Amino acid sequence: MKRSRIPLYTTIAVLVFFYLPIFVLIIHSFNASRFSGSWEGFSLRWYIRLFTEREIWYALRNTLIVAFSTTVVSMVLGTIAAFALHRFNTRLQRVHYTLIYTPLVVPDILMGISLLLFFVAIGVQLGLFTIFLAHTSFCVSYVAMVVLARLQDFDFSVIEAAQDLGANWWTIAWRVLLPLLAPGIAAGGLLAFTLSIDDFVITFFVTGPGATTLPIQIYSMIKHGSPPLINALSTILLVVTFLIIWTVQHLTEDERTHENA
Amino acid sequence: MMNPRNKSFGEWLVTLPSFVWLFILFVIPTLIVFTIAFKPADPWGGIGEGWTLDTLISLGNPNYPAIIWRTIWLSLVTTVVCIALALPMGYYIARAPARWRRLLLLLTVIPFWTSFLIRIFAWKVLLHPDGYVKRALVFLRLSEEGTMLLYRSEAVLLVMVYTLLPFAILPIFAAAEKFDFRLVEAARDLGAGKLRAFRQVFIPGIQRGLLTAVLMVLIPALGMYIIPDLVGGPRSEMVGNKIAQRTFVDRNLPHASALSAGLTLAVMAPMLVVLMMQGRRREEHEVR
Amino acid sequence: MLRNLTVVLMFAGLLTGCGERRAVLHVYNWADYMKPSLIRQFEQEFNCRVVIDTFDSNEAMFARLRAGATGYDVIFPSSYMVQIMINHDMLQPLNHELIPNIQHLDPDYLSMAADKECTYAVPYMLSNAGLAYRADRVEHVEPTWAMLDREDLRGRMTMLDDMRETIGAALKYLGYSLNTRNVEELEEARDVVIRWKRNLAKFENEQYKNGIASGEFLLVHGYNGDIMQVMEEEENVVYFVPREGVSIALDEMVIPVGARQPELAHHFINFMHRPEVAAENTEYVYFLSPNVAAYELIDAELLEDPSINLEPEILALSEVIEDLGEDNRLYTRIWDEIKAAE
Known part of the structure; x- marks a missing residue:
């Protein structure tokens, strides 16, 4: 029986649609021209200029501070939450699940404005700390969901075996549960890290004096010029992202081979 | 096993950290938004004393319906286009051989992992009046020298589809992967046409994934702010832009809150439906 | 994994540590x-x-x-x-x-x-907000706000996303004070901005600089010094002060x-x-x-450049934007109506 070719053509068209702008951007980062209209020869000058732009390094530093703190805290909170959600089936957990799930679907702008109003109401100084609080609030949910998915394939008889052998709660968590869940937690952590690095809208709302992160810097670069610099910066970020995705893929792949074995 | 009291202590111990965090930094802020919507604004960016319904009433003023209407239709069209593209693509990926499937999936996910702002910026470069798309269109006689591709609602639509499409493909693929394609073959054997088999067997079969896809596109689209800001023009503002303008330019926090509260309610309704369905699925899972 | 994380955290600590003493x-x-x-x-x-x-x-x-x-x-x-x-x-x-x-x-x-x-x-x-155009692409330029009515530039023009500047430009075009509190004058100005808006690509405070330099926009409303910085890079950009007067x-x-x-x-x-x-x-x-x-x-x-040092007759028509106290609300309302208009 002949299958329709429409799905194939759509898939090809969509992939071209996905990658066309990204390729144009990468190619243009090597364009000597200051404006993206015409090609004026191959050049690395924008990459070189990028390294002398102090603001970018400063923004990168801020971004990394926020992203690392967010990742660590949301990994801890998210893993514990996933464990609670999985282990217990009570009314409390149903409320808990709703609480974890909702931030995943609320539009960024609503989270941004509500957190801004909250921080203003309690009089916290806006800055990197408020950005960290905001990022962690949405990253916890992502980590929890990723770890929860792993827990659902998890064989709890291992824990019962450990209990039978007289292990206490702490030993079980630290020695048995954590190593087995590590790939899931790591994948959740990487997700949190990328989300934190990429967030613009929420950060834009809760940022304060001097607390410029990379997306805020990129936004202001888009707004007042220097497109070739953005192209160069984007290319670097794309390469870094590919590396991260590759790592994640690698982590999950390892695990699959283990499972199959 | 642990005794019941111990168990409930343990449950609280592992529930509290995330619960308290999200209660303070998610529930309370949301409640504040709803509260401030009932406060009067003072003209200097403060929040006035007492309570009022004026802010809510002023949402009915003739300036708003146009923006609300535009937000709704742009979001709906985005959703329809995304689903229309994601259905055949999800179908194709699910039916592809395992190795291909993995690669195609990766190719779909990568743009979703790259910086959101940069992807929008890439379109600004592409749609520039002296850019490639424009030149190609002029060459093909599809566009005139003078027309502008950027800064109009169509540009907003295009970039929204671009950024939200992966959100539609993934759930549809996930559902299609579990779908038993022999059902389609069976329908074909019974004489159904290709399209009919697709529509009457495949689509009902992946209903849940389809619904998730609709929500994953529709909800962020309703709250979109940055895309109309960067590629939209003076006639393509959405509710998100209005919220930002009220907050960062007009310093009218009650107004911003009222708009946000309305938007929250607008996205809450479809969300609750999904939550209920997810809850049911979880229970089923647990029963098993 | 854990060890790698520690290394990464130390690196982050290093980054925070340096340069903060000053x-x-x-x-x-x-x-x-x-x-x-x-x-x-x-x-x-x-x-x-x-x-x-x-x-x-x-x-x-x-x-x-x-x-x-x-x-x-x-x-x-x-x-x-x-x-x-x-x-x-x-x-x-x-x-x-x-x-x-x-x-x-x-x-x-x-x-x-x-x-x-x-x-x-x-x-x-000290700055003033006037208009700039691409001399290589725009013909028959007259130094007036009426340039914003030019149909042939539709979709290639921007105005500032700044309520006082943009309503002010329309008020000057109509010959009124840009600090007016007169509702009728303001509503007349509103209708002018709405008419201009149909020709605009955007209300924009920053992108216009790069936009006119790259030829994306052909006529923009902007601040004199910002445009002159662009002129340094792109000689086809020309700034002018509309003869009806500007905001200083x-x-x-x-x-x-x-x-x-x-x-x-x-x-x-x-x-x-x-x-x-x-x-x-x-x-x-x-x-x-x-x-x-x-x-x-x-x-x-x-120092003598007429876009920095306004010519006396234009200076006489130009004004400094003043605070209007409670009447600011009037401008906010007019601005809202402009933004909402189709």
């Missing part, structure tokens, strides 16, 4: 409004670090401050906004002993300031209540009015620093 001066300024090498010079002389955040309209800056952005040391509002900030007790009185260079201020321009005694604010630069803004330097480095902030303000610094800054940003001692050091041709 005092940090937080400056809140308009974009492209200060020569970067002067900031480096200040940092070296005073052994500190200057961190600059930018805003694109007075209203946006004010809203940010009201929404909890405390901790800036020096801010650059226009004089009408200085008045509003004084009214709200947001500013610190200045210690004139730390700013001896205010002796160089040009009395002609000081008279335009809201705070003529410099109790809270010291003038920084005197941007000032203030120290807000809650500044963490008030003394350094005073030094910064004083530094900006050293005659050689003020001159160098003006020659870079192309806005006029109202500093008499600096005039002698500035290239005479630049």
